[in-house]
Amino acid sequence: MDNLQEKLHIWALNTVEVYKTMAKEEENTSFNSYTSFYTQSDLTRLSSNPEIVIMATNPGSAGGYQEQKTNINWNLDPKKGMTADKFLQGNPFFISEKAKWHLWRRLNSILQYGNLGHILEESQNYAYTNLVFFNTPKACQLSQRIIERCAPCTIELLSILSPKFILCLGELTMDVFCKLSGSIKETLIKGELSRTYWNNTLVIHLPHTSKFYSREEMNLVGKGICLLYQKPSIPQSEFYTEMSPLIEDLKRKKEAPVTSSKELRYAIEDLFNKKMEELHYEKFRYNPICFPLNEHLLVSVSHDNKASVNIRHRDFYINGKIHYRQDLNNMDEIYPNCSEYASILRDLDYTIYAENVWLGTKSIKKFRGNNATEIVGSIIEEIKKISMTKLSSNDNK
Structure with missing residues (x-):
């Protein structure tokens, strides 16, 4: 644990400085309203490498860094601002609010379809983080410049955590990850699942769980993740053959008249x-x-x-x-x-x-x-x- 936590602390020291510097640079720009920054789950609770890291694009909220420093929910010293220790503790609302997030509830349902829901029941099993730690109401408010400067910090975090597999929520998250890590994305089911490998870790892309999923799509994606979890190197053709009944179920669902x-x-x-x-x-x-x-x-x-x-x-x-x-x-x-x-x-x-x-x-x-x-x-x-x-x-x- 000490070794993992020591690495995380060094990472947090460096990352906080990167974000503080950028927040300062953005003070006179329109992005200044979105320079509050944080990760999500409490990384100080990890005693060993997690089973899974879930990575979304960025926190979906708003607020500038100056506001964050004086916000009582963050309990920061206004003069010092964000510290490595506080940063590692993540979003103060994560534990109490995550069950209300559509993103989290849908992700949990998808993993349940794949008989992997137990992974999210114990905080030691997972870490939930973001590609970029600055908060914006919509991901489109992140410029390419911001993404390219911030995302390498998260790539370094993934290297330290070294999980069994990584779930990338959304195409933007996966595409940036592949670009920065030098990985090549392999499509398994078009529009639903793709994968790559990085540092001996399986990386799976699925549509962002903040979007609407039908039951058929959750079943397909959940069972697809489970199959990859069990057989990370399964050939694409074999994967498609095993999943074809569920692919056809989803196809019929999309072609059927919709009453809702x-x-x-x-x-x-x-x-x-x-x-x-x-x-x-x-x-x-x-x-x-x-x-x-x-x-x-x-x-x-x-x-x-x-x-x-x-x-x-x-x-x-x-x-x-x-x-x-x-x-x-x-x-x-x-x-x-x-x-x-x-x-x-x-x-x-x-x-x-x-x-x-x-x-x-x-x-x-x-x-x-x-x-x-x-x-x-x-x-x-x-x-x-x-x-x-x-x-x-x-x-x-």
């Missing part, structure tokens, strides 16, 4: 993202997942109560998220061909300048189809037409 509007919304978003990848559209952003329609526009499908197809300019992020405004005459100067694109979308029954943050949105209820597969087919058919539409403007080159 919530299930339908999630199913459409999930299937749309997979179909776009199959058509070789490359993800532009991860949260929300966006795909390029052409050199100017991005498209995404949302699963919220307003479930819709959403289109905006790529430059929306580059230009500091300048709002779309009906009363501004220079929108074409800010966003290329804005007025002409707006006219095209308006003719297709999109709501223009929705909430001032979208060029256009269209409810999924307006697309034809009786199930997720048919509706997604209609959506893709329409966005292909939009992407191929020729503009009269000369600057569309």
Whole structure:
């Protein structure tokens, strides 16, 4: 224990300094509101290498480092701020609140389907951490610069913990891990499970557990994790053969008419993202997942109560998220061909300048189809037409 805890303490000393330095550098930027930083489970409780490390992207909250130093829940000395000892203790709300988190409850259910739920029952068996320790309400608020500077600290933590296996929640988490660790991701079930190996450790990627899972998907992913836990080196073809009955169950579920509007919304978003990848559209952003329609526009499908197809300019992020405004005459100067694109979308029954943050949105209820597969087919058919539409403007080159 002493050796593990000594290594963790040295790691925490160095990591806290990295984050303090970055928090200081961000004081005069828009990211200053998100510079509170912490890990999740209490690492001081570990007496030996854990069975599993669960790694999500970053804490889903908000708050600056200056606020954190004076927040009574953290019990920090405002003059000293975060210390290595306090940092290792993790999120003060983890023990009391984790059972309320959708992320944790769904992860627990998935592992139960694979008869691995016992791993999360004892704190010695696992560590829960993040790729980046800065907190943001949404992962998309992490810039590439922040990720690239912060994530190496977590890679070092994983090396120290040296678990039997690592679960990466979400594609962004897995992709950054593979890039920084030099690992190669192997797809096992498209859109559901992939794996890699790193320092003799099995690393498994699954869709982020904050998203909606059907029972069939939880069963498939849970039993898939269990099979990999038992046979880490199982060939992909053999893995697929063993899992094929459950893969077919999930396929039938997705193709069947959906009676729950919530299930339908999630199913459409999930299937749309997979179909776009199959058509070789490359993800532009991860949260929300966006795909390029052409050199100017991005498209995404949302699963919220307003479930819709959403289109905006790529430059929306580059230009500091300048709002779309009906009363501004220079929108074409800010966003290329804005007025002409707006006219095209308006003719297709999109709501223009929705909430001032979208060029256009269209409810999924307006697309034809009786199930997720048919509706997604209609959506893709329409966005292909939009992407191929020729503009009269000369600057569309």
